[in-house]
Amino acid sequence: MQGSRIAIAKTKQTPPPSARRAPSGTPAASGTPGAALEPGADASSEIAAAAPPVLRGARIIVESLIKEGVDLIFGYPGGAILHVYDELYKVQDRLRHVLVRHEQGAVHAAEGYAQSTGKVGVAMVTSGPGATNVVTGLTNALMDSTPIVVISGQVATTLIGNDAFQEADVVGITRPCTKYNYLVKRVEDLAPTIKEAFYLARSGRPGPVLIDVPKDVTAWECPFVYPDKVELASYKPTIKGHPLQVKKAVDLMLNSDRTVLYIGGGVVTSGAEREVYELSRRLNLPVTPTLMGLGAYPPSDPRCLGMLGMHGTYTANMAMAKAELIINVGARFDDRVTGRVDKFALGAKKIHIDIDPASVNKTVNVDIPIVGDAKHVLGQMLEMLPDVPPPPRTAWWAELREMQARYPLRYKDRTDCIMPQRFFEELARLTGGRYICSTDVGQHQMWAAQYYPVDSGRKWLTSGGLGTMGYGLPAAVGAALSGTKEPVLCVTGDGSFQMCIQELATCVQENLNLKILVMNNRFLGMVRQWQELLYDRRYSEVGLKYFPDFVKIAEAYGATGLRAEKPEELRAVMEQGLNTPGTVLMDIIVHKETNVYPMIPGGAAHYEILLGPEDDQDAQPRELA
Numbered sequence: 048m049q050g051s052r053i054a055i056a057k058t059k060q061t062p063p064p065s066a067r068r069a070p071s072g073t074p075a076a077s078g079t080p081g082a083a084l085e086p087g088a089d090a091s092s093e094i095a096a097a098a099p100p101v102l103r104g105a106r107i108i109v110e111s112l113i114k115e116g117v118d119l120i121f122g123y124p125g126g127a128i129l130h131v132y133d134e135l136y137k138v139q140d141r142l143r144h145v146l147v148r149h150e151q152g153a154v155h156a157a158e159g160y161a162q163s164t165g166k167v168g169v170a171m172v173t174s175g176p177g178a179t180n181v182v183t184g185l186t187n188a189l190m191d192s193t194p195i196v197v198i199s200g201q202v203a204t205t206l207i208g209n210d211a212f213q214e215a216d217v218v219g220i221t222r223p224c225t226k227y228n229y230l231v232k233r234v235e236d237l238a239p240t241i242k243e244a245f246y247l248a249r250s251g252r253p254g255p256v257l258i259d260v261p262k263d264v265t266a267w268e269c270p271f272v273y274p275d276k277v278e279l280a281s282y283k284p285t286i287k288g289h290p291l292q293v294k295k296a297v298d299l300m301l302n303s304d305r306t307v308l309y310i311g312g313g314v315v316t317s318g319a320e321r322e323v324y325e326l327s328r329r330l331n332l333p334v335t336p337t338l339m340g341l342g343a344y345p346p347s348d349p350r351c352l353g354m355l356g357m358h359g360t361y362t363a364n365m366a367m368a369k370a371e372l373i374i375n376v377g378a379r380f381d382d383r384v385t386g387r388v389d390k391f392a393l394g395a396k397k398i399h400i401d402i403d404p405a406s407v408n409k410t411v412n413v414d415i416p417i418v419g420d421a422k423h424v425l426g427q428m429l430e431m432l433p434d435v436p437p438p439p440r441t442a443w444w445a446e447l448r449e450m451q452a453r454y455p456l457r458y459k460d461r462t463d464c465i466m467p468q469r470f471f472e473e474l475a476r477l478t479g480g481r482y483i484c485s486t487d488v489g490q491h492q493m494w495a496a497q498y499y500p501v502d503s504g505r506k507w508l509t510s511g512g513l514g515t516m517g518y519g520l521p522a523a524v525g526a527a528l529s530g531t532k533e534p535v536l537c538v539t540g541d542g543s544f545q546m547c548i549q550e551l552a553t554c555v556q557e558n559l560n561l562k563i564l565v566m567n568n569r570f571l572g573m574v575r576q577w578q579e580l581l582y583d584r585r586y587s588e589v590g591l592k593y594f595p596d597f598v599k600i601a602e603a604y605g606a607t608g609l610r611a612e613k614p615e616e617l618r619a620v621m622e623q624g625l626n627t628p629g630t631v632l633m634d635i636i637v638h639k640e641t642n643v644y645p646m647i648p649g650g651a652a653h654y655e656i657l658l659g660p661e662d663d664q665d666a667q668p669r670e671l672a
């Protein structure tokens with residue numbers, strides 16, 4: 048985590064203090080933000096006409112957001128951010144605010160919006176508890192390289208450090224979980240800071256940026272000019288790969304047989320799907336995506352080995368263990384992928400393409416590091432490749448095909464209860480993987496990753512790095528508000544769903560076309576699985592002894608609730624749920640004690656992968672709750 052935060056040397060140009068005006072009294076009195084700009088007026092035309100309009104800080108914030116092209120923000124108001132909410136009220140026709148029910152929901156919604164659109168997601172919260180509630184979301188976005196900007200209110204500059212009401216050291220608290228953060232103490236700094244924040248959030252390795260704005264700064268006035276560029280001498284992300292490194296990598300690729308293309312979320316971020324496909328096609332390379340890279344390569348393509356990692360396919364993991372060359376594009380050798388690092392892919396040379404220099408040689412030393420944007424670097428590689436037919440790699444493919452035939456993803460279906468894998472197969476069959484799908488964290492997430500054939504990286508929303516239970520529903524809210532016409536799926540667990548369940552109100556309030564599928568195993572299933580396998584079945588606090596009736600909860604919030612308990616009900620309930628307009632919750636009761644396989648236990652090597660029992664040993668469900 049330490050390496051994730053960027054260091055920036057500041058050379059900021061700000062207008063002279065004389066440009067600043069004293070606050071013009073009470074919030075009510077300062078409600079008209081500079082005579083030059085009436086509510087709803089277009090600041091840009093005013094600016095072009097004459098001297099810049101004098102606006103109060105709150106108005107500068109909303110005008111700056113509009114200048115950045117933001118038309119939707121997620122948030123929750125409070126005292127310290129009141130001036131800004133007052134301005135939001137006046138620009139409703141240009142900047143839509145969606146009221147969530149918890150600030151964590153606002154940040155995850157901004158993440159879901161960002162992930163599904165490629166744009167920067169924005170959240171706005173008040174000081175103190177409002178701001179501390181965003182810490183999980185910021186950390187989640189940092190780990191998964193999601194571009195978001197969070198604006199938090201702060202107590203007035205005169206009160207900072209006084210233990211004032213709803214004061215928290217938000218810059219201190221969020222320093223390790225943001226790509227960068229700011230405390231803005233002068234109204235003149237607001238517009239340049241917002242410009243810079245958006246640039247930092249979306250450039251290089253994207254990530255979360257927080258801007259903490261004291262209440263008096265939002266009341267002060269100054270001329271509003273939105274900068275048209277950002278100059279940061281010490282922050283210049285490398286886009287183009289070093290030509291010599293690229294050449295070395297291409298030579299190695301051309302001279303290696305047992306090669307694997309290992310792709311991560313960076314492929315989605317840089318929009319390098321086509322280049323990855325081309326590289327795989329022209330070199331006849333097997334491809335394995337990480338959890339974050341799902342959708343970046345067509346799952347039905349014969350060269351796709353399926354997901355890699357702790358619950359990845361046997362073939363994908365063993366391909367890494369047996370490879371002589373691994374080409375990592377936009378992934379970060381996460382421990383869920385490498386397993387035991389000192390035993391990881393010992394026979395393989397490694398090429399690593401990553402835009403973040405801090406991610407290179409961090410956990411795994413590589414032979415050819417290439418810092419640069421994945422799309423750009425792969426483009427350089429494709430240009431260097433000779434125009435010859437793809438190499439057959441006959442022995443390598445034969446070995447991989449044999450593994451695939453021997454150890455496919457499999458499970459034993461049952462007639463007396465719904466097997467979790469059956470749930471996902473049915474969902475895949477009904478949707479073809481074409482809908483945006485968010486997940487929560489746990490067994491359902493892994494089965495979704497294994498069975499939901501998502502056809503684009505931007506349609507797959509999951510908390511990979513942090514593994515945040517509670518992410519799924521608000522992330523789906525953000526995606527559903529991104530302009531998609533199709534339904535958005537949220538696959539969640541009975542535990543995870545209860546972590547941000549309050550966002551059901553946001554779904555109904557916004558009349559979202561959202562289909563929530565609760566894979567209800569009455570357990571914190573993934574933890575139970577570990578306790579079963581690694582703690583001799585001592586189930587410690589993983590059986591949800593009380594759980595509410597999710598159908599009634601959905602109805603209480605004004606959504607539609609459906610339930611399937613028997614295998615013969617599954618398809619009909621899913622069909623009905625997917626075809627019912629608005630927000631629908633499907634409570635799917637599945638077998639309680641099924642495990643996700645394959646599984647590489649934490650700290651084990653790839654070759655220590657555990658396979659599922661061919662015959663289901665969970666045939667007799669054990670009651671524990």
Ligand SMILES: Cc1ncc(C[n+]2csc(CCOP(=O)(O)OP(=O)(O)O)c2C)c(N)n1
Nearest residue numbers: 489490491514516540541542543571572573
């Ligand atoms: C906020 C948070 N707390 C705790 C965990 C640890 N954890 C990982 S998976 C899991 C169980 C999730 O249960 P559920 O949502 O029902 O999913 P299932 O595994 O049963 O599919 C827990 C507690 C976590 N990932 N996130």
Ligand SMILES: [Mg+2]
Nearest residue numbers: 540541570572
């Ligand atoms: Mg569960």
